[in-house]
Structure formats: structure tokens, C-alpha cells
Amino acid sequence: MADFATRESQQWGCRRLEFGVPSGRGFVILPAKPAREKDRPWIWYAPTFFEQPYALPKELHAWYMKQWLSAGIAIGGVDVGEAWGNPAGRAGFTEYHAAVVARFALDPKACMLGQSRGGLFVYNWAVEHPGSVRCVGGIYPVCNLRIAAAQEKVCAAYGLPTKQLLAAGAEHNPLERLAPLAKAGVPILHVHGDADKVVPLEDHTGELARRYRELGGKIDVLILPGKGHEEVAEYFQCQPFLEFFLRQCGVLPLRG
Secondary structure (H helix, E strand, O other): OEEEEEEEEEOEEEEEEEEEOOOOOEEEEEEEOOOOOOEEEEEEEEEEEEOOOOOOOHHHHHHHHHEEEHHHEEEEEEOOOOOOOHHHHHHHHHHHHHHHHHHOEEOEEEEEEEEOHHHHHHHHHHOHHHHEEEEEEEEEOOOOOOOOOOOOHHHHHOOOOOHHHHHHHHHOOOOOHHHHHHHOOEEEEEEEOOOOOOOOOOOHHHHHHHHHHOOOOOOOOOEEOOOOOOOHHHHOOOOOHHHHHHHHOOOOOOOO
């Protein structure tokens, strides 16, 4: 069970609650007025970390977060450590999801946002719980375990040597697990730079988009010319990305 008596503070002008779940530590930021009272819309950000100086989300995300909160959308996330989408991290995500839906009346279908290695966190949970996902958005997300810049860290997180981890791709590699999301009709939007050397566009977003479309899924990709794996406004003040979540959360009408 989650412990909701942990800590309360303010972030981006709204009430932030932090609490424990069996496999990690979660938070929610609640808007002053939710966009709707039943199944309140929310955006689930990953990766979440609490410890400074690596805490995420952070002020870098304020342009998005403040506007989503003003629109009545809650923000949440859970710190399961450097899980890189491993089974233990997925279990922590499941515990967190059950806790916040029950306690805060959040929409059982989360709008998920994965940044960089957060892509592995988001996708490996989403493909196992497609009925609990309204949409997926990614900012230069890692979504291909076969081509990961931090392969040693990934293998450590999974407790498997590289050869064994890659052999189990159907269990752990998002690119090989997309069918349930496509079948559920989950829309996806990625924003990714074509000069990204850390998470190469074609190896990650490009390959995921190709496979998702082959499965009948809907995905859009915003390619940023000349942009790499960096913290710049083009990624973190992107109007189409902002509006994608506003639409999926029901604040703006969906496009035909």
C-alpha cells in the first residue's frame, strides 16, 4: 500500500504530494482545478528521480508543466531507480498507477511522457498495460535495447549479460513488443533531433515509427534538424508536443 502521509510542498504554483509505494517513491502535482472531476486527466513523466542534483522533472520542464497544470491536468511520476524499464521497475510502475488512480481519482488511462532513458521505462510498462495508457509522448526517447549508449548500465539494471539480454528481446525490448499498443489504438508522438549521437534518431524513434505503422498504429514524429541530445527550447518549448497532450487529455478537441 502507498503511504500518503509523507511530504507536501509546492511546485509550479500547485500542490505537490510525495509518498512511498512498495517498490519506490512517487509524486503527484495537483492542479488548482481539475479539467474534470471524474477520471481526472494526468501526465505521467519518466524517468522520475528525487535526489539532487539529478532530480527529474525539473525547471527545464516548467514551460510544459505550468501550462498543463493551468489546463487542469495533474502531473505524476515514480522513482524506481535506474531501472531502464526492467521487470522490477515495471512492478513499481504498476504499484504507483494503482495508488494514484485510487487515491486521487486520476484517469485509469495515463498520458505517458518518456524522456531519453525514460522511453524504456514508459514503453516496457505501456506494452504490458495497453488498457491503462491513453497516449505516449517521447522526447528523444530510448526505445531500442539493441542500440543503447549505456549498455553496461542497462545490463546491470536487468542483471543479465548483453548476449542474454538481447536474446530476450521479446520480453524486454520495446521495439519488439509494440503490438498490444497498436491493437489498443494508442497514439504516439516523438520529438527527436536528427543530430542526436546519444540516442540516434533512426535507430530509436525511426525504427519504432516504422514498426508501429506496420502494426497499424498511429504515430507522428517531429524531427528537429541539427539538434542533438540536448536541453534546448526546441525540445522543451514545443507547441505541437504541448498540444498533443492537451488533446489527449481532453482539454483541446482531437483532430480528425
